[in-house]
Every structure is written in C-alpha cells, then in structure tokens.
Amino acid sequence: MSLEEEIKEIRRSGSNKDLDAAPEFEMSDIFYFARRGVESIMDDEVTKRFSAEELESWNLLTRSNHNFHYISLRLTVLWGLGLLIRYGILLPLRVTLAFTGVGLLVFLTSIVGLFPNGRMKNFMSEKVHLMCYRICVRALTAIITYHDSENKPKNGGICVANHTSPIDVIILASDGCYAMVGQIHGGLMGVIQRSMVKACPHIWFERSEVKDRHLVAKRLSDHVEDKSKLPILIFPEGTCINNTSVMMFKKGSFEIRATVYPVAIKYDPRFGDAFWNSSKFGMVNYLLRMMSSWAIVCSVWYLPPMSREEGEDAVQFANRVKAAIARQGGLVDLLWDGGLKRGKVKDTFKEEQQKLYSKMLVGTQEDRSPVTNGPGIVRTAGL
Amino acid sequence: MVVKNCLLLCPVFVSAVSHSQITRLYSRFTSLDKGENGTLSREDFQRIPELAINPLGDRIINAFFPEGEDQVNFRGFMRTLAHFRPIEDNEKNKNPPTSEPLNSRTNKLLFAFRLYDLDRDDKISRDELLQVLRMMVGVNISDEQLGSIADRTIQEADTNGDNSISFSEFIKADDQRHERTWKHRLDTHIVTYVTAGVTNAGSTGTR
Numbered sequence: 001m002s003l004e005e006e007i008k009e010i011r012r013s014g015s016n017k018d019l020d021a022a023p024e025f026e027m028s029d030i031f032y033f034a035r036r037g038v039e040s041i042m043d044d045e046v047t048k049r050f051s052a053e054e055l056e057s058w059n060l061l062t063r064s065n066h067n068f069h070y071i072s073l074r075l076t077v078l079w080g081l082g083l084l085i086r087y088g089i090l091l092p093l094r095v096t097l098a099f100t101g102v103g104l105l106v107f108l109t110s111i112v113g114l115f116p117n118g119r120m121k122n123f124m125s126e127k128v129h130l131m132c133y134r135i136c137v138r139a140l141t142a143i144i145t146y147h148d149s150e151n152k153p154k155n156g157g158i159c160v161a162n163h164t165s166p167i168d169v170i171i172l173a174s175d176g177c178y179a180m181v182g183q184i185h186g187g188l189m190g191v192i193q194r195s196m197v198k199a200c201p202h203i204w205f206e207r208s209e210v211k212d213r214h215l216v217a218k219r220l221s222d223h224v225e226d227k228s229k230l231p232i233l234i235f236p237e238g239t240c241i242n243n244t245s246v247m248m249f250k251k252g253s254f255e256i257r258a259t260v261y262p263v264a265i266k267y268d269p270r271f272g273d274a275f276w277n278s279s280k281f282g283m284v285n286y287l288l289r290m291m292s293s294w295a296i297v298c299s300v301w302y303l304p305p306m307s308r309e310e311g312e313d314a315v316q317f318a319n320r321v322k323a324a325i326a327r328q329g330g331l332v333d334l335l336w337d338g339g340l341k342r343g344k345v346k347d348t349f350k351e352e353q354q355k356l357y358s359k360m361l362v363g364t365q366e367d368r369s370p371v372t373n374g375p376g377i378v379r380t381a382g383l
Numbered sequence: 384m385v386v387k388n389c390l391l392l393c394p395v396f397v398s399a400v401s402h403s404q405i406t407r408l409y410s411r412f413t414s415l416d417k418g419e420n421g422t423l424s425r426e427d428f429q430r431i432p433e434l435a436i437n438p439l440g441d442r443i444i445n446a447f448f449p450e451g452e453d454q455v456n457f458r459g460f461m462r463t464l465a466h467f468r469p470i471e472d473n474e475k476n477k478n479p480p481t482s483e484p485l486n487s488r489t490n491k492l493l494f495a496f497r498l499y500d501l502d503r504d505d506k507i508s509r510d511e512l513l514q515v516l517r518m519m520v521g522v523n524i525s526d527e528q529l530g531s532i533a534d535r536t537i538q539e540a541d542t543n544g545d546n547s548i549s550f551s552e553f554i555k556a557d558d559q560r561h562e563r564t565w566k567h568r569l570d571t572h573i574v575t576y577v578t579a580g581v582t583n584a585g586s587t588g589t590r
Binding site for chain 2: 011024025026027028029030031033034035036037038040041042043044045046047048051336340344345349350351352353354355357358359361362
C-alpha cells in the first residue's frame with residue numbers, strides 16, 4: 001500500500017467515517033513511520049543480499065551452518081567423512097587443475113600473440129581461450145547447464161549478466177568467446193590480463209581511467225562498432241550480490257547503441273555457495289572455499305537479444321533487461337543499488353517520502369479553504 | 384546461550400515474544416552487528432537503507448538507546464521491538480503476564496509519545512512538535528503552515544492549558560479519535576457554516 005493509503009487506514013481505524021474531510025494532521029500519523037521503521041529493523045530487503053543465502057537444510061559444509069547445533073553422532077560422522085573427502089581428495093586435485101589451467105592460459109596466449117593479426121590468429125585465440133577456461137571449470141567442478149544456446153551473444157553486441165562472483169566469468173567464457181572489460185590489476189591477475197590481451201582485444205582500463213565515464217563509454221562504443229571484435233561481457237550491477245536477487249543496473253552499458261544479449265546465471269546453493277562476500281574474504285580464501293565445496297552447480301540462460309526502443313531512455317532500458325533476467329533466473333527484482341553494500345543511501349529517497357507525506361497534509365488543507373470560498377464549504381459540508 | 388539468559392533475566396519477555404521469534408531476532412541482531420562486539424551502535428542501524436530513507440529514522444533509532452548511551456545490547460534491542468508485537472498474540476500465551484505486557488496499547492502509545500518528546504521531559508512542547516513535523520515533511524511545507532498545524536493539534540489535545548501535551552492528554556486524544564462519531568463531525572460543520580454567514584440554503588440539501 002502506498003504511504004497515503006496506509007496513513008488513511010490508520011486514521012480510519014480510529015473514526016467511523018470516510019476521511020475526505022479529515023484534519024490535515026493527526027498525531028497518530030507517526031504510527032505509520034514508526035511501524036515501517038521497525039519492520040525494516042526486523043528484516044529488510046537489501047542488507048540480506050550482501051551475505052550468503054541461508055539454506056533450509058544443511059549441506060554438510062561448516063560454512064553453511066550459521067547457528068551451530070549438535071544434532072546427532074551420525075550426522076557428525078557424515079560431516080567428518082565429507083571433510084576428509086573434500087579437503088583430502090577433491091581440493092588437491094582441483095588446485096592442480098587450476099594451476100594447470102591458468103598456466104596454460106598465460107603461456108599459450110603469449111604464443112598466439114606472436115602471430116600476425118588475421119583469421120588464423122583469431123581462430124587459435126578462440127581455441128586457446130576455450131580450452132583453458134574449460135580446464136578451470138573442471139578445477140572448480142562446475143556443473144553447468146546452458147539453456148537456449150541459439151541466443152548466444154554475437155560479435156558487435158554487449159552481453160550483460162547478473163553478478164555473483166568472479167567465477168561467473170569463467171562459466172560464461174568456457175562456452176563462448178568474449179571481450180572482457182575491467183580494471184588492470186597488479187600481481188598474478190595483471191599477468192593473466194596482459195597475456196590475454198595479446199591474443200585478442202580485451203578492454204582493460206588503468207585505475208585512473210575508470211573514473212572518466214566518457215572515456216569508458218567511448219572505448220566500449222569503438223569496440224562494439226568493429227564487427228570483427230568479440231562481444232563485450234559486462235556485469236552492470238557493479239558488485240557481487242548473493243544470487244537471490246538482481247539489483248540496480250548501472251546505466252552506462254545501456255547508453256551505447258548496441259544489441260544487448262541478457263544472460264541469467266543461477267547457482268544451486270545446496271552444493272556450494274558461490275557468492276563472494278568481498279568484505280569478509282579475500283580472493284585466495286574465496287577460491288579455496290570454492291574448491292573445497294562439493295561442486296558448483298549452476299544454470300545459464302541465454303535470453304533473446306534486446307535493443308533500446310524509441311523513446312526509451314537508458315535507465316528504463318536497463319530496468320527492462322533487469323526484469324527479464326530476474327524473471328528467467330527466479331530472482332527478486334530490486335530497484336536498490338548494489339553500491340549500498342559499501343555506501344550510504346542517497347538523501348533523495350528520504351526527500352521523496354517527505355514529499356509524499358506533505359502532499360497528504362497540504363492537499364487536504366486546500367480542500368478546507370477559507371470559509372469565504374463557496375465550493376470549499378460545499379465540499380467539506382457535503383459528507 | 385544468550386537467548387536463554389535473556390529469558391531468565393527478564394520474565395517480561397516471555398509473555399511478549401515467543402522463543403522462536405527470539406532466535407530469529409538474535410540472528411538478525413548478529414547480522415547487523417558488523418563490529419561483532421555484541422552491541423549495536425547508531426551506525427549499525429543507519430546501514431539499513433529502508434530505515435535510512437524513513438523521515439523519522441533517526442527518532443526510531445534513538446528509541447533503542449537509553450538516555451546518554453551509544454550502544455544497545457540484545458536485551459535492549461528485544462525490549463524495544465517487543466512493543467510491536469500484536470496484542471492478540473497475548474491471548475495465546477499460557478502464562479498470564481505478571482505486569483503489563485510491553486505490547487499493551489498503553490505501552491505502544493508511550494513509544495509513539497516518546498518519538499515526539501525529544502528532550503524526554505514527558506511533555507510534548509510546541510517546539511518539539513514542530514521539529515518532528517519538520518522531519519516528516521522536509522522542505523515541502525512553509526513555516527507558517529506548519530506552525531498553524533502544530534497550534535491546531537495542541538489546541539485539540541491540550542486540556543490543562545499549559546500549551547504542551549502530556550502523556551495522559553496524548554492517550555485521551557487517541558481515545559477521542561476512536562470515539563469521534565458522525566454526529567460530532569456534523570455539529571462541527573454546521574457551526575462553521577453558520578458563523579460564516581453564508582446563506583445559500585439550497586446547497587445544504589440532504590446530508
């Protein structure tokens with residue numbers, strides 16, 4: 001119910017009559033704000049998106065067991081056995097595979113980079129990327145089901161997907177070739193990035209360039225216009241969300257004139273929670289947790305391509321795409337900004353609430369205009 | 384363990400909130416407690432976006448903190464939230480409450496009263512009412528209009544003429560709100576009509 005309807009409901013519960021001529025302000029109006037405030041303290045839609053989803057039944061991973069209860073000896077034995085298998089057998093195998101995959105990626109892309117630009121190079125680059133990503137997928141024991149592959153992104157388009165973890169990239173890139181977008185890092189990540197870009201054009205930004213929205217937009221449009229280049233992969237939420245909802249899409253990617261290929265990714269939380277809570281765990285810790293889960297099971301849906309329609313602005317287009325992704329993945333469609341994970345909410349939202357309430361007060365005052373105004377009296381008297 | 388201690392130390396809770404609700408709220412309390420030190424500060428509350436955009440968010444947050452303190456523990460958190468449990472649930476309880484339950488009508492009204500009473504002197508002065516009104520409407524209403532709204536409200540509720548609203552006057556105003564009838568409103572409007580001196584009898588019509 002809207003603010004106005006709820007406050008009228010509160011006022012109505014006191015008196016017996018319809019309220020078109022209600023006094024402008026009642027002290028009981030405060031109940032509305034108090035109740036909404038306390039409701040949001042008890043549970044709110046936003047903060048729970050930034051921590052791992054709670055499971056209905058335990059999946060034998062300690063990390064999913066938030067309120068530890070000792071239940072039975074049998075369960076503890078099972079858990080212990082699971083621990084042995086996961087850390088003793090699965091983890092070492094997976095780590096070896098991971099190193100192999102990454103190592104091969106760096107080595108082979110550097111070799112491909114030595115070739116002159118042309119169809120041969122693109123072909124080899126594609127093969128190399130796919131092979132290495134598939135090794136990495138095995139390293140995580142990711143069991144992926146791809147749906148509607150006929151809608152797979154094509155050159156000159158932009159692929160947008162909901163973001164849960166860095167693994168999203170590996171999952172998508174093992175089924176198709178994309179041009180990645182991101183900030184250049186130092187360390188191992190930087191090495192990988194620099195060698196990848198030798199084989200085929202990815203879009204890496206220096207840290208200083210990231211702030212410049214125009215520069216970012218220009219580089220993206222230039223890439224998109226060149227039909228020989230791969231589709232760009234972007235995560236418009238801008239941050240990792242826990243895969244129960246889709247939060248606000250930043251409009252930057254939707255301002256560029258290109259076909260958008262939406263992709264929905266939904267993980268099955270029973271086998272391992274893929275959400276990266278970056279305020280709690282670093283990258284290495286996160287990867288270790290991933291590799292010591294049972295498996296990463298997920299579904300990927302390629303949705304039909306969408307374009308910006310006449311008279312639609314970037315924000316509306318972004319919301320339309322977001323709704324389609326949320327619907328397909330069975331996720332909650334939220335208007336809240338994922339940036340609220342770290343930042344404060346803007347004051348404009350509070351001002352909107354205040355404006356709505358003021359309209360309620362001032363609106364009724366207009367009806368109760370001074371007694372010399374004929375129609376005013378007739379209206380209030382004509383209950 | 385914390386939950387059990389709460390139940391032992393404060394029998395009032397047992398009547399106002401059920402055990403499973405306490406467990407749920409404790410889970411919520413810990414998820415809000417980013418510093419993990421067993422207490423919540425005002426910043427922890429302000430991190431909830433839906434609360435941050437509530438015009439009276441700061442007043443509500445303040446209701447959790449006792450006078451002069453900046454931290455609230457789980458017991459205090461529960462105590463404040465217990466006011467909002469529906470009154471009907473009390474009937475489902477096996478043990479009759481020894482003292483007045485936290486979520487009785489009087490205690491609910493006391494909670495609302497304290498939202499208005501900024502300096503906690505058990506009176507709502509015109510100034511305090513104005514300040515709270517200003518929080519609710521932002522910049523959208525002029526000082527004069529807001530002032531007249533405040534004056535009218537105090538006029539209606541104040542019975543002992545001290546130009547402020549005490550808690551008993553607040554309760555009575557709420558009682559009157561429940562009793563206001565059709566006849567009363569009709570009377571009010573006839574009075575306005577007559578004193579205005581407007582004589583277009585045709586429009587009085589049927590009412």
